[in-house]
Every structure is written in structure tokens, then in C-alpha cells.
Amino acid sequence: MKKTDIIFFERKFPSANMVLVKDQHPILIDTGFGSDALETERLIREAGISPEELHMIVNTHYHSDHVGGNFHFQQNFGTRIAAHKWEADLINNRDREACSAEWLDQPLEPYHVGLKLSDRDEIHTGSRTWQVLHTPGHTLGHISLYEPEAEVLICGDLFHSNDVGWLNMFREGVSAIQRSLDSLDRLSKLRIQQAYSGHGPQIENPSAAIDAARGRFEKWISEPEKIAWHGCKRIFSYTLIIKDGMAKEDIDDYLLSCGWFQDFARYSFELQPEEFIPILLNELIRSGAASWQDDRLVANTPYQAPEKKWMDRNIRPKDWEPQDILI
Template sequence: MSDSVHDHPALAGLRVFERGWLSSNNILVHAAGDEAGATLIDSGHVNHAEQTLALVRRALGGNGRDEPLHRIVNTHLHSDHCGGNATLAREFGARITIPPGLADAVREWRADALSYDATGQRCERFEVHDTLHPGEALEAGGRRFEVLAAPGHDPDSVMLFDAANGLLISADALWEHGFGVVFPEMDGEPGFDDVGAVLDAIEALPVKLVVPGHGAPFTDVQAALARARSRLASFRAEPARHAKHGVKVLIKYHLMEVREQDEAALMAWALATPLFTGVWEHHGRGQADSAEGWCAMLVNELVSSGALQRRGTAIADTA
């Protein structure tokens, strides 16, 4: 992130760990006053759990601090946002707070309900200690974050808004250049209207700085909203285009997770991934006679665009 954004007064007492795309950004809110310890908002992917641990430990011990990590808060439960929960909880004894919608699924660890089976992704099991409901407030670092519902990308996602400092932690509801895949639409459920309503809600807030789930923090909120609305309009006009984009993201993300995979094994993964085969049933049949053929077509497109590469019989991530 640029020095000017890094030094923005809205970030005083916070550390933003800007990650790649496999792991979400993490926001460390240092304790203030008599608070029990720091709060970490989102914890990245399980593949990066040790890296996240090192980043957090260094920040907690920096500048003469010897600060505990008291709490982990997840904006939503996709694997790139909560994959470090278990590691950090073991290391620090931190409590884990999540939005309420999937709390029972976490307690019982129903991976199908938590999207990990459906998307073919990995996440280490963790415990939930508290829930944070839209309309409530999160007190951390001497700040009061309003908890705002942010359905669309994920039905149970929330954003956190610190009105006193104009700071919005938007998760995947708004990035500088778009927003996250609208997973309900890929499942055949409405989601585009929710995305639009959340963008309208963001516009109504006195936001000075946005820390998104991915990418650098940014201050030009109106420009980001305009780009997001343009993208949403194009997806509304062509739902099949959004579905194809979402499946490409799914494939790319899988290769980011495993780094490299024989093409036959990649096809087997796709055929065993319910979200992939479901989208092919609804949107891919007109482009390929089989789910495997559609996967091969999409992989070829990703290779042609430079998002993936071939290494002999293997497909590899380029990141």
C-alpha cells in the first residue's frame, strides 16, 4: 500500500497486512485502555497460517509491546478469510467471533454447509466462541465498529464501519476494482440485488478510507463504487458470463491452493466439486458436452490469458 494510505489517520493504532489473493487481508487492531488484548479481523488461508502467525507475532511484539491476541473476528467464513483461525487460536488462546448465520455449522463442522466441500477448498476446523450480529457494535482498539450486513458475495458476510474515523472494513463487498464472486447466483439463488443494495449502503456512509478483503486500502470510494456498479450491471445483463467468471475464479483459486496439478487430477477435482458441476448444468451445457470438457475449455482460456500455465502434463499457477 502507498505511504500516503499507510499513514492515513483512519489507520492509527491498526496494522493492515495486505496479502495476495489466496489469503484475504488481515487487520490487526491494537488494544487500547484496559482491553484484554488485540483483535485480528480475518486470518487468511490455511496454507498461509504460519506466515499469518509470524506477521501477527511480529506486530504484537514490535515497538516494545508484549501484547496478547485476545480475539479473532471473521467478516465471513470463506476459506481465504478464516483459514488461519485454528493456528492463531492454538498459539494465542484467542477467542473466535463470527457472523451468526453459520455458527451451528462451525460447531458441528459441517463442511458442506460451510462451502468448503462445495468449492473443493481446504479449511482447518476451528471453534467458535462468540457471534457478532448486524446492528451490533464491535469495540476494539478504543474504536466502535458498527456491524453491517453485507450479503451478495456471501449471504452471511458483514462489514465493519468505524464512523468516528471514517474507516470501512468492506471484506469482499467492495474492492477498489470490483467485488467478490456472487456465490448465491452461482448456486441458482438471487444475489445481484443484494450486491447493489450493499453498494448503495456504502455510498450513504461517510467513508474516508476502505480496507477491502483483497487489494490495497483506498480513499476514492466514489470511483470504486462506479466501477463496482458497472461490473454488476454487466453481470446482471449476462448471468452466464458471471457464472463462467466465477468458475474460472474457482479453478484459479484451486491452483493457487495446490500450486500445480496434473491435468487429469485437476479434471477429477472439478468433477468432484459440486459448485463446478452445478454451474455446468445451468450455464455450461451450451458450451461443452460434458463438465470435463467445459473444465478443459476454461483451463485453456486461463492458460491463454496467462492466469495459469502448462508444465508438461501439469497445470500450474502463475502467481
């Protein structure tokens, strides 16, 4: 496969990275956050593929930063969506827990999964065949895509160049860490020349990145509190990104209203939620994940703030109608 056949888009938060496979039947892997949908469309047009030409969109998993553009493409261009069958069923049944969007308090417009994927399925793009690998851990239905001839891996949020995807013990189960290790072990047996993850730059040394991710997960087994810190800091940092910061006087009430915060406080740290608020804020500041700017807490990572009018709509799976999209 020519290098130009695979176009990697490294994106700022709140959107995840995307990969466009230019072939006889082009596919787009992941679509970013919903507020960035027009930018997603612009990016693939500039890469030489019109939305009408897309054979399908394939989602590595169903978090809002990866699937938020699905609605735009499906509504405007009739694009078919493919995802792992377990996540597809939650989405198509309009389950309020779909995409963990309710628990995370993340807006997400409705979409329908037209192709339910299973482990070892194949996606044919014309000159190449991509293998679907079920790689759970970050979510139960997380998948990776592998093209054996070109030795290319698209690994979503299983691991990154210098990080790993956060683990949701409350929605994915306490064995999420073992599933992540099993998924890494499976990928470690592949010949990989190029790897692209959901966040950060292209992975220059896939084998080393897998080993580093494995080492981190193994360390967490004996220090489970680190799993909780990794998760809750990333969730709240992401909240600060999509809300473009939060006024100091609003933080307490907001956190106390969130399912993720209640769960981490009570079950991971065995604290009353009110007690955990200053502890979390202090850790965000100490770690450099966030900072105060005129009594407003803001995320320190580079991001592109969503338009307020888009965020104010606050659509979540509990608001989806059964007949929203019938593709």
C-alpha cells in the first residue's frame, strides 16, 4: 500500500484522531467530537475524498470524541456506520447508557450502526483487506484494525505513543485491566510498521509503545488507585475542554451531579463526594492538567473549544428517538 493511501489526522481535543483510507472503497476511521463535524468534513474533502464517496465510517469504540461526527455524515450523506456488535446494540436500541455519555455527561447526537462487527471480520477497501481485531479494555466493544500486507495498525484508545486509554471499572468491569493486557499481548504478536492511535502523534515504535503500555497496566494491578486517578483526571479535564473551562463557584455543584464523580469518590477512594472535590482539584493543579485563570478552572492541554450554542443543546442518548436515523 502506498503511504499516501493512509492519511492520518492528528487532531486537537475535544476530537480524537482520524484515519482516512483512500482506496476504491474509502473508509474513515472515527469522526471526532460532534462540534467539529464540519471540520471533519473539510479535512476529508481536502484529502481528496468527498463524503458521498465514503464507503463507510468505522468506529474503534463509542466514546463521544470518536463518534461525534457520525450524525452529521449519516444525516447529510447517508454514510453507513460500522462498529463492534456489542456497542452497536446499545446504540441502535437507544440505551441511555450508550457511549457512556450519560455517566460522563458528554453531549452526543444520535446515529445508527448499520454494520455490526465481530472479531476476525474483514473490511475490504478495494486493493486491501483490513482485519477487525476485538481489543477490549478501554471499552468492552473496542476494536483495532490491521492491514497485514502493509503492516499497519489502527489501535484507537488501547494504547498511545506515550500513554494508555483510561479504564472505566464502573461501566466496563473490574477485569478491564486484564482485558487490556490480553489485547496488548495479541497485538504484540503482529508485524507492525506503522501504528496510529486515537490521541497524540503517529506511534513511531509500535513494539516499544506496546511494551510500555503493558508495563503501565501491570504496575496498576498492584496499585489500583492509579487506575482511578488516571481515569477521573482525564474525564474532568475533558469536561473542562468541552465546557471551555468552569467558574470556581460552579464546580462543586457540577461535580456532585456527575455519575462518574460519585462513583470514583465513593468506590475508588472511599470518600464522601464532598470530601473528594478539593482532593481532585488539587491533583489537577499539581499534575499540570488544569490551572486557574481568574477564578476559572481551565484545561492546560491544547484544545479547540466547542461553540456554546452546540454545547447548550446537550443531546444525549436518553434524548434519542427510535426513528432518529434509519440507515
